[in-house]
Amino acid sequence: MASKVHVRTQILIAGGFILLAILIGRLADLQLLQHAHFMDIAEAQRKRAADLQPHRGTIYVRDGKGGDIFPVASNKSGWIVYAVPRNMKDPRSVADTLAPALVQFRERQDQRKRDIIQQTGQNDFLSLHPSPSPEPSESLPGEQAGPSPSSSPEPVDQIIASIAEDLFNKFDQKQDPYEPILRPYEILDDDLLHFLQEKNLAGIVLEQQEVRAYPEGSLFAHGVGYVGFDGTARTGRYGIEGYFDDILKGDLGFLSGERGGTGKIIGVAANEFRPAQDGTDIVLTIDRVVQAFAEQELKTGVEKYGADRGSIVVMNPKTGAVVAMATFPTFDPNTYYAVRDAKVQTNPIVSDSFEPGSILKPVIMAGAINDSLATPDTTFVDNGPVRVGKYTINTFDGKHYGVQTMTNTLEQSNNIGMVWVAQKMGSERMYDYLRRFGIGERTGIELDGETQTNLTEPQRWSDAQQATTAFGQGMVVTPIQALNAIDVIANNGMLMQPHIVSSLRSSSGDVQEIAPTTVRQVITQDTASKVSAMMVSVIENGVARSARVPGYYLAGKTGTAQVADPETGKYSTSNKIITFAGFGPVPDPQFSILIKLDNPYGLSFASGTAAPMFRNLAEKLLTYYQVPPSYDASAVQPKFQVP
């Protein structure tokens, strides 16, 4: 009996030891062999890491009178929506619920786009540049050109059914963690946002994101640019947004730490924190009042004269600061995708090259006077058209006035007089002066997309090219190059670096002021003074009388240049570019203006189109800058003479 009890006890003890051994073995397996696996699970539960998004820098313009600055590009919160199909229990139901709201959203978006295209003058632009595709990179990956409610002749029910089917195909993927619903650049409007918040659909996620906002709308649109998408990454395009994208976007930060049961970061646990570096703010030299003047005048002029497109640049000739820069038709950076042709977003003032025509004559004349090859009173005889090589060169109006001074040559925009000057100067000297005036090189202005123009080496100039270059044909410039060259005459012979940035303000508070930069002395002060007076005579006594503002001496030059037909390689008989370049008031210029109209209707010349626009804008600027008149406009004035 005693031995039986003893055996059972031993069996029990042995069993206990076996159980204990199993438990110890299991513990060893969990804690030693699978240690790394469970550590990973625990860390995944506790640890969180995320990039911290910086705020994009703000872009400001000034108010010249008050000194205040106003944002033209800032940030705001917007709502986006996306789907998480793996969280959907009933993707069909979600798709059917979402489809009608999405169709209505698209209708509202389409109407908004049409309104903006109308307001920004793009309808007329479209008729001349029929290329209806928006930027393809802004579409959803794999997105097909689906039916749009407002453009499609299909009944709305069919459109809704089609969209519901597309959505169902996206949502019916059990393991899919993400599907976009809208295009990358689209944010929810109030109606769709409230609908989604009310419905609270499973698998549909609403998220707030920082998006770009342009509170001044289309004001200075071409200069500001916009923030678009390169894939899924936001990137600045054109203008200041493109040129300064690196400093505007700032630097990502980083945060990793351990979270407690409530999801909050545990302060005493190990964590890594690197704050995000917000982008740099940029203050521009643009005066928003002058910008508004320029845009208003430009819109009126383009519509009145039936031009394809128009541009106005206003600069401070003493500092090289760009005070206004306008192009029409324009676009609204808030809805940058509301364009019929992406070309409307390019800034022609820095990116389009054109043959300047007669506005280049003062530049060539300045070179001749500077080298004592001519004076304002030097004469030549205009007896009729002249033959240069195999070409015949005539005046723009076919009229000839016999003995003419150099001043008369500019007053009447006489091509034959300029050929005479070119023959005096020779190709080498002309080329040299053009390069010194900044022609044939980028100005370096802080805007994306500036074109590099080329100036043919003088050794390769024919006699005809030498002659035509003297009146601005056979060579190309950009509008900013052209006005910057004219500003040499306004600025006592000094070439300034054009700039559009006034200061940079980092997120840490450092302010970097951008001072005006002198590039070089191109002509003497005396030469500049003489040519200025000759350009005043163009307005007072010459073909640009319509640019005159009574009481003030303004200097200017008209330009009407033919445009080469890219298909034939010859000059078009119908297309032309009309320009006017001027500054004032002389002798202390406060502003310089270039006006350019592409292909205005009919047999129009600058004297009847761009010159009156210059006068209108100059009048506003003279009042805005509170410049008192140089003489009593009501009194009879003697004829202006070049001193």
Next chain:
Amino acid sequence: MKPTRQQFVTPRAGRSYRTASQRGAIDRGTATAMFGIVAVVLIGMFSFFYLQQVVHTASQGADVSQLEAQISSLKEQQKTIELDGARLRSLQTIQEQTGSMNLVPTDSVSYLAPTDGRVAVLTK
């Protein structure tokens, strides 16, 4: 040999022997035990204090997170207000609002030339 003089010292003989601890003195064992107890108590107190600090800091971390969330929310509100302000001050808004004020454009500006050093000045 028996002492002849009367002694006032209690003879050892016949008297029970008591140890120092029996007489009330602290012996080594007691001292060790007491030291151990004090050490445990002190360690316990410091541990308690340390844990309290940790918990306090952790809870402050939660408060800091709340305050940071508040700051972030206020910054968002500030940005929204700034943007609304920018829109209200935009030229487009000004043009729209002044349209209803029936303002007339200036058609001519006269500049006054002070003579004889006399000029009327308006000061704010």
